[in-house]
Amino acid sequence: MIVLEGKSVFNDICIGNISFYKRNESIIKRYKVEDTKAEINRFHEAKEEGKKQLQALYEKALENVGEANAAIFEIHQMMLEDLDYCESIENIITTQGVNTEYAVGTTADNFSAMFMAMDDAYMQGRAADVKDVSERLIKILTNAQEGLNTLVDDVIIAADDLVPSETVQLDKDKVLGFIMQQGSANSHTAILARSMGIPAIIGLGNELNESLDGTFAIVDGFEGKVYIDPDEATLTSMKKRQKEALERKELLQQLKDKEDITLDGTKINIYANIGNPSDVGNVLKNDANGIGLFRSEFLYLENSDFPTEEQQFIAYKTVAENMAGKKVIIRTLDIGADKQVDYFNLDKEENPALGYRAIRICLTKKEIFKTQLRALFRAAVFGNISIMFPMIIAVEEVLEIKEIMKEVQEELREEKIPFKENIEIGIMIETPASVMISDELAKEVDFFSVGTNDLTQYTLAIDRQNQKLDRFYNAHHKAVLRMIKLAADNAHAHGKWIGICGELGADTSLTEEFLRMGIDELSVSPSMVLEVRKRVREIDLSK
Known part of the structure; x- marks a missing residue:
């Protein structure tokens, strides 16, 4: 038995034979051309055909995986019109006097290498996108056929990496799971795999190779492991775990469309946390009643410059529309500490967790803050949007925020x-x-949301990212729980509601205690919504 370890993209277990994804790779030959204008025309014709194909893929993905996840094919259409990309291809054709296929292939290699060299994981994920778009153009130019596996049996798909168009075209009814040598957890392919509900592991390295084609294997998405030719004991153990996972999933599915209500009739709102508009599919799939935390900083982390008002407006509007009137709480920019963005040019700090971050940046760089607020106020017309401000420590900060809101x-x-x-x-x-000072803050706002990760860190004076302190870090510490209770009491004393959007919200061993404190809302990762609903419906607060 061989055990390979990688990074899990979707938690589940599958058992079956490995099938390496076979592509009809286009062979690119370089040859001299006399009429470069004719070659550039060929490029533009191929580009138009590529856009038609991508539109068809968008429509297919829309049906299979929803609007948010289908958006990658709209992005690919835009990439075909990217000025830098197109100019590079045309420049190679003109200056070197070569054929279009070669110019496209060279540009793809150059751009892909450039993206992979970046430190940002999101930008590294774009390397696969540019290869995907370029390969499409080359296939059109060479009249090559699409290189899809013809899947006869249910299999575990293995590959160096899968680009989005390959993932979406596979017959998902016959795919048990994905295992990849490379890949980024932030890539659109990973997002598609999660939305399709298929266990997937990336970053398995070169030990995963074509010699394993047809081999019997187990993919353990919970542990990020692949067992090749598993022994009998491992197979028996994993089959048992797979059965348990399936039974639990089936039981949880029965809770869809059920109320989030305790045995004694106390109503609780169970919402979901997201970090990207593409996560909305999982929110709806898991039947969350709203979004309790939309981390807006993804727009800044994924950009090479400050996102424009229009970029932000479209992202917020899309989420609000997709949630169809359900509450969407958007947290304003929370950059700093462990979330660094180069173009903000933040100074290196001895203790960034206690430093220049979140609302402190917004109140000193007001134009950035006002741009975000403009986008939020505009998007709120299209749905049920609430705005939440992070790292507040003073009433004066809230009053200043309100003045800026009035200006906007x-x-x-x-x-x-x-x-x-x-x-x-x-x-x-x-x-x-x-x-x-939650009693004073409650007079100025409509609600509180407890960020238990930072509250625990600051209350215990423990850096939650320092592994040496793991034995001292106790998220269940009485001091933390008493802090939450005090905030809840003060919120209710002024007629305001209070939720929890940190990791503790999904800790079902604390659910009853939170409800007894008077917590009105729990916001958790989409995959935990039904788990928390199950626990809520088992509690009787009258006893």
């Missing part, structure tokens, strides 16, 4: 741009300071 609304009014006048606002309770 007045600007939008003068420009005759539609926006929502009255919008629910809340703050994150994630510092001991915010807890201790």
